[in-house]
Amino acid sequence: AQKITQTQPGMFVQEKEAVTLDCTYDTSDQSYGLFWYKQPSSGEMIFLIYQGSYDEQNATEGRYSLNFQKARKSANLVISASQLGDSAMYFCAMRPDYNTDKLIFGTGTRLQVFP
Amino acid sequence: NAGVTQTPKFQVLKTGQSMTLQCAQDMNHEYMSWYRQDPGMGLRLIHYSVGAGITDQGEVPNGYNVSRSTTEDFPLRLLSAAPSQTSVYFCATHQPRGPVIVAFFGQGTRLTVV
Numbered sequence: 001a002q003k004i005t006q007t008q009p010g011m012f013v014q015e016k017e018a019v020t021l022d023c024t025y026d027t028s029d030q031s032y033g034l035f036w037y038k039q040p041s042s043g044e045m046i047f048l049i050y051q052g053s054y055d056e057q058n059a060t061e062g063r064y065s066l067n068f069q070k071a072r073k074s075a076n077l078v079i080s081a082s083q084l085g086d087s088a089m090y091f092c093a094m095r096p097d098y099n100t101d102k103l104i105f106g107t108g109t110r111l112q113v114f115p
Numbered sequence: 116n117a118g119v120t121q122t123p124k125f126q127v128l129k130t131g132q133s134m135t136l137q138c139a140q141d142m143n144h145e146y147m148s149w150y151r152q153d154p155g156m157g158l159r160l161i162h163y164s165v166g167a168g169i170t171d172q173g174e175v176p177n178g179y180n181v182s183r184s185t186t187e188d189f190p191l192r193l194l195s196a197a198p199s200q201t202s203v204y205f206c207a208t209h210q211p212r213g214p215v216i217v218a219f220f221g222q223g224t225r226l227t228v229v
Contacts, residue, residue: 004157006157033214037218044222045205047218050215052214052215095216098214101165101216102148102160102163102173103209105150105157105159107156107157108157
């Protein structure tokens with residue numbers, strides 16, 4: 001079954017600290033993509049970072065990096081130097097194969113950054 | 116450039132009423148989709164379309180209809196609203212850039228069925 005699992009409903013982190021948001025996935029295809037989206041309290045969805053199944057290096061975008069462990073089927077998001085503006089809901093998503101444009105989303109992790 | 120526009124932003128319906136949630140995009144993207152977001156359930160795909168005239172069911176299609184007569188518009192119809200359809204609804208378009216899918220979401224419609 002194609003599925004994304006996020007086991008952390010909520011996380012707290014102090015400003016300027018790093019935080020890891022967990023994501024595991026399940027797919028039988030060899031070609032797939034993994035994504036992270038941020039949803040602030042305003043409700044819009046913001047694309048953060050992408051990792052392809054054949055990418056050998058972990059993706060990075062500024063303070064965001066994706067810790068991709070293919071054998072464990074995990075794609076954790078690491079946010080370095082957290083800022084108050086990082087407080088939001090974070091969704092892990094998967095494009096289960098390259099023949100579809102569909103995205104499968106996890107249940108999300110609510111991150112709260114405190115001073 | 117408006118991106119993805121959803122209307123209305125808020126709606127209260129009585130059980131059994133019907134209504135249409137509107138979604139319009141100006142990015143000329145072929146792929147459009149509707150999700151519902153419920154606490155603890157994440158985003159679940161209702162219906163999607165890979166181009167004008169082509170629609171297909173997602174994970175939770177029951178109680179909803181869609182059509183895609185133009186590239187720009189993808190309305191979602193609730194045929195006979197039920198309290199279980201109380202949710203936040205998001206319309207999205209996808210732009211494939213090779214293997215990367217960048218999804219653009221509307222601001223959401225918060226629907227309450229009483």
